[in-house]
Amino acid sequence: MNTPTVLITGALTGIGRATAFAFAREGYRVAVSGRREEAGNALAAELRALGNEAEFLLADVRFEADVRNLVEQTVVRFGRIDVAVNNAGTEGQLAPIVEQSAANYAETFGVNVLGTMLSLKHEMRVMLAQGSGSIINLSSVAGKVGIAGASVYVASKHAVEGLTKSAALEGAAAGVRVNAVAPGPVATEMLDRFVGGSEENKAGFLATIPAGRAATPDEIAQTIVFLASDKVSYLTGQSIAVDGGHTAQ
Template sequence: MNNPATTPVVLITGALTGIGRATAVAFAREGAHLVVSGRHDDAGQKLAIELRELGAQAEFVKADVRNDDEVRNLVDQTVARFGRLDIAVNNAGTEGQPGPITEQTADKFAATFDTNVLGVLLSLKHQLRVMQPQGKGSIVNISSAFGKIGAPGASVYAASKHAVEGLTKSAALESVSFGVRVNAVAPGPIQTGMLDRFAGGEEVKSYLANGLPMKRLGEANEIANAIIFVASDTGSYITGQSISVDGGRTAL
């Protein structure tokens, strides 16, 4: 990947923690050029330094994926820095406020959907604006196993990830004739801060792990490896798909 003409330029939203961070590190180790994004300057700049120490050319651009202008600027700055955009990973997301459906409100719904669905839509909009004229590109949206099977106490989150699945398929069909692939990776329960907040304790995490055929939680780097495969030319015949990486959960 040392040839600038062939070194992939990768943009990752929600890159500062969890799966996004693991994916940024994995791409850096592959030698990619990186733009990482999130809402916190200090953490973003620290991550960019860490990625450079791994040998990557890396920049941090602060952006809130719920804001159209900020997402436009994020993509434009990526192209201004590296000349193109080859791979985008739309990882920014929130678990919202878990709880029974009877306790959900319009405000809770909007807060979750604004990040998980509107954020993906705006990201796709501006990424495809660049990739389609290029005649190539690969986008990976981060969905969830809960977006395929549902989960008690996670109705709004699951619904938002169902929407990501639909956005992925629609964007793939719109973009295939331009040479752009759009897929989703759907993690199961992964050991991240988001899972800690959702579960609220080790007892629930243990329950989730024991409900999986593999009998363990996943690790963020396992999702990162799947993202790299799906995004890369190795997965060149894959588009419009949602790849489950969930310890066998959706096989039950």
């Protein structure tokens, strides 16, 4: 079998970066994308230093021309796309709903929802033609429950869950699986922003998690690799919460 290829959006930091290395360790050829060219080229160089084929492609998932080019150039470079991880996302402005704005809605939904939809559109076009493929969207526990002070982010992740289910129905008969991973708190800069940059706030929040801690980015990445694999070839249309027991409460 030919060496498989994975495409990862929002790959330059946090979960996306950990996911790139996790797939590289599994022997994948890796296409990574993001909005910062210097950081992207540095990441691709790190992946190649491990012995993997890797390419950085500049893209802003809010713009269809960028996404179309990203998918097309990945196919040109590697011949196919076996796995796609739609990780690009933002928490937007965290504030009570009475302080929310149309501008924050547009920015948050532009990245989290429109970006996921456009990525699915062009990735599935390739995978349906191949007759195979696995797509993993990044949701959140915010796609399953409400969070006070994060209404727009929560709404965007609920939308990602809906996109995941609908796309899965469209791809199932053709051998294209679409699932989501819904992380709880993860030790990234986004978590620090969620708790207002306070170590005291963070400790108090993590004390409410049954596992008593945040996940590492690699723990989320390993779940993504598992969902992408043929070990779960009958799994589609699902959102897997990786949250230390948070949503079980």
